[in-house]
Amino acid sequence: MSPQGALELILFRWGTLELALPRDRVQALEADRDPRWPSIGDLLGLPAAAPGLMRLLLVAGPDGTLRIRVQEPVTRVRLPAAAIHPLPPLLAARLRLPWVRALAHRPGQGPGVLTVILDPVGPGTFC
């Protein structure tokens, strides 16, 4: 039986990676005026990305609001639950990054494009 429901996500990029946060974790989207805030690449230990337009996301973290710089484009999508996959168990067992919670293949995405769903707090809420 296919899973029911859908999840709203805020999509953004870091280099070639497409990343997402659950919409209910994102409090605001602001212009990137202060490069002192950490980028999502800094937080996740990702390789440096080519320069590009940046935005500042205000994200609900476990200890308050986090300000995180991400690369454009930043978009809002609603994904059916069937497009969202839990992490494979042997990957989840050894993942060093607690923020990586799920993977998604968006309808219309070409083969070979997966979205990495992050969550700094806990499991996302299906609506």
Added chain:
Amino acid sequence: MDADTGDTAQPGSAAPQPGPTLPADPPTPAATLDAILDQRTHDGAAGVADAAVTAQWVVFCIGERPFALPGRQVLEILQTPPIHFVPGCPPALEGVIEVRGAIWSVLRLDALLETAPGPVTRRNAILLGRAAAMQSGLRVDGVDDVLDLAPDAILAPPADLPGRLPGLVTGVFQHRARAVLALDLERLFTVWRDGP
């Protein structure tokens, strides 16, 4: 009642003399058709059982070294599909692949086996493996063969295996004049899952 011998004495004639007797057959146990068929069926089953104890092995290479996994633990062999990087994974976990709507992790067997990998070629493949309720893709440099082996073809693993191999290799067998190291996927997955 007397047995009918088939020789009927005519009135007034002499009783026929018995002819020379044939040598008696050696005594054999009485048998019925059912018993014979049952026995033959069991003979056939024994043959089938003998055949069934041979096991299928998938022989592949990492660099120059051949390894094998039990065929029952390898669900599918894929030409290398696009592998997606997932941040935060150890180097031995290359990423994930999508196979008919399901997401599989991809482990680099060269890293798990501490064996130097070969170059990227069109022979590179991913084995979809499952054991003890764990599953993952396994990147290998090439699949050499799939063959059936009797258990006695597999010998105890060599005592001088390097690095991590002694805990992962279950045996060794000869194939195309080379010593193939037999692995067990459950051991591999457990070592990976519980590793540092």
